[in-house]
Amino acid sequence: MNSPDAKKQKLQCGDGSDGQINVADTGEFSFSDKPTLDDIRKVQHEFCKERNWDQFHTPRNILLAMVGEVGEVSELFQWRGEVKEGLPDWSEKDKKHLAQELSDVLIYLVRLSERCHIDLPAAALEKIEMNKKKYPAHVVYGSSKKYSEYDLKE
Numbered sequence: 001m002n003s004p005d006a007k008k009q010k011l012q013c014g015d016g017s018d019g020q021i022n023v024a025d026t027g028e029f030s031f032s033d034k035p036t037l038d039d040i041r042k043v044q045h046e047f048c049k050e051r052n053w054d055q056f057h058t059p060r061n062i063l064l065a066m067v068g069e070v071g072e073v074s075e076l077f078q079w080r081g082e083v084k085e086g087l088p089d090w091s092e093k094d095k096k097h098l099a100q101e102l103s104d105v106l107i108y109l110v111r112l113s114e115r116c117h118i119d120l121p122a123a124a125l126e127k128i129e130m131n132k133k134k135y136p137a138h139v140v141y142g143s144s145k146k147y148s149e150y151d152l153k154e
């Protein structure tokens with residue numbers, strides 16, 4: 001249950017610091033706090049060890065597997081036209097199927113990052129900070145143009 005107060009999310013940062021981010025609870029959709037990406041990495045790591053699959057999980061093989069799963073996600077959306085937030089018009093069966101296919105993509109993405117020694121959660125936060133600089137809110141507010149189309153001296 002989400003508390004009505006601002007909730008504190010603890011995020012593990014790649015620089016070893018224990019970054020604390022306050023996320024105001026706006027009543028919008030949110031994920032569970034657990035599992036973390038590193039929890040998922042560990043479980044998938046064990047799953048592969050138990051099956052002697054590390055030999056197959058080379059970065060290139062995992063990348064191809066992940067792209068295949070992205071294709072499976074796309075299949076669920078194809079020919080439906082635009083889809084509303086929260087998928088109110090989808091059956092529970094289709095929503096469950098989407099959850100499974102998105103999970104396959106995430107599992108392979110986490111595994112690919114592990115095999116490439118990329119600290120994915122830290123890298124993703126760092127990338128969002130870069131995006132903020134590239135797309136200053138006061139310049140791009142309400143516009144979806146590519147950064148190269150703005151005069152950033154505005």
Ligand SMILES: Nc1ccn([C@H]2C[C@H](O)[C@@H](COP(=O)(O)OP(=O)(O)OP(=O)(O)O)O2)c(=O)n1
Binds near residue numbers: 053103
């Ligand atoms: N060599 C493999 C095979 C599978 N998996 C794991 C990661 C994915 O979460 C899932 C993928 O399994 P499948 O290849 O059987 O693909 P689907 O679950 O999408 O089944 P299908 O292709 O029938 O839709 O299992 C894995 O880590 N390494």
